[in-house]
Amino acid sequence: xxxxxxxxxxxxxxxxxxxxxxxxxxxxxxxxxxxxxxxxxxxxxxxxxxxxxxxxxxxxxxxxxxxxxxxxxxxxxxxxxxxxxxxxxxxxxxxxxxxxxxxxxxxxxxxxxxxxxxxxxxxxxxxxxxxxxxxxxxxxxxxxxxxxxxxxxxxxxxxxxxxxxxxxxxxxxxxxxxxxxxxxxxxxxxxxxxxxxxxxxxxxxxxxxxxxxxxxxxxxxxxxxxxxxxxxxxxxxxxxxxxxxxxxxxxxxxxxxxxxxxxxxxxxx
DNA sequence: AACAGCACCTGTAGGC
DNA sequence: TGCCTACAGGTGCTGT
Numbered sequence: 001x002x003x004x005x006x007x008x009x010x011x012x013x014x015x016x017x018x019x020x021x022x023x024x025x026x027x028x029x030x031x032x033x034x035x036x037x038x039x040x041x042x043x044x045x046x047x048x049x050x051x052x053x054x055x056x057x058x059x060x061x062x063x064x065x066x067x068x069x070x071x072x073x074x075x076x077x078x079x080x081x082x083x084x085x086x087x088x089x090x091x092x093x094x095x096x097x098x099x100x101x102x103x104x105x106x107x108x109x110x111x112x113x114x115x116x117x118x119x120x121x122x123x124x125x126x127x128x129x130x131x132x133x134x135x136x137x138x139x140x141x142x143x144x145x146x147x148x149x150x151x152x153x154x155x156x157x158x159x160x161x162x163x164x165x166x167x168x169x170x171x172x173x174x175x176x177x178x179x180x181x182x183x184x185x186x187x188x189x190x191x192x193x194x195x196x197x198x199x200x201x202x203x204x205x206x207x208x209x210x211x212x213x214x215x216x217x218x219x220x221x222x223x224x225x226x227x228x229x230x231x232x233x234x235x236x237x238x239x240x241x242x243x244x245x246x247x248x249x250x251x252x253x254x255x256x257x258x259x260x261x262x263x264x265x266x267x268x269x
Numbered sequence: 270a271a272c273a274g275c276a277c278c279t280g281t282a283g284g285c
Numbered sequence: 286t287g288c289c290t291a292c293a294g295g296t297g298c299t300g301t
Contacts, residue, residue: 110280
């Protein structure tokens with residue numbers, strides 16, 4: 001569920017909320033939410049002070065004094081909540097208790113999310129591509145592509161760019177006027193330029209609106225994002241394109257549902 | 270090498 | 286109301 005803007009929103013709130021906190025204990029309610037040894041995860045973090053919160057792609061990073069480093073990936077339905085609503089109790093997978101008596105709840109109905117302890121921060125999350133928040137970075141990544149795979153699938157490939165998911169891939173391709181089916185290596189210079197600009201623009205705008213809440217995503221304080229009010233194609237199949245009035249289509253491309261305007265988005269310029 | 274398909278899970282929406 | 290199916294924002298493994 002959460003993509004880069006949602007994770008960035010949560011990370012900014014975590015910095016204000018739990019940085020400096022002492023982890024009094026970690027309690028698990030679903031052991032498989034931990035990648036690796038659950039017992040070691042809890043034991044390693046007990047008593048540590050939260051020193052630094054970071055984001056890499058869709059991963060939340062938590063660095064503790066003493067060097068312990070762990071990541072949280074929310075996958076489809078994971079949430080981090082300071083307060084646990086009664087209705088979420090049955091989806092509770094882990095709880096961090098802090099020295100001041102407050103808590104951080106990891107809630108995840110579908111149980112896809114993962115917490116993982118890493119031996120060191122530098123070697124965490126291998127294989128991720130660069131952050132797509134600057135035009136020059138995105139342009140460099142796109143220019144390297146030699147594959148005939150559809151650009152939609154390439155944008156979702158975390159080894160190419162880290163953090164883009166299904167919503168923002170569709171929105172960025174619409175903003176750039178590019179068909180999601182276009183083979184990546186066939187993008188013209190103009191298309192690469194437009195996509196390199198639209199990706200960071202779409203992501204920054206979504207961060208400014210604290211992410212997109214379609215269903216599960218909530219911030220640390222359980223608030224909804226506002227970016228769902230600003231989507232041009234995602235979730236709008238059958239409705240008129242805001243730009244040209246043609247009907248927005250939905251099709252399965254690269255194994256994922258893809259939303260696009262057949263008139264505004266071209267394979268070739 | 271590149272890519273498709275499925276597995277991981279539960280909840281919800283829609284058809285009948 | 287209930288049963289069934291399809292689908293959901295992500296990733297990682299397996300097999301072709």
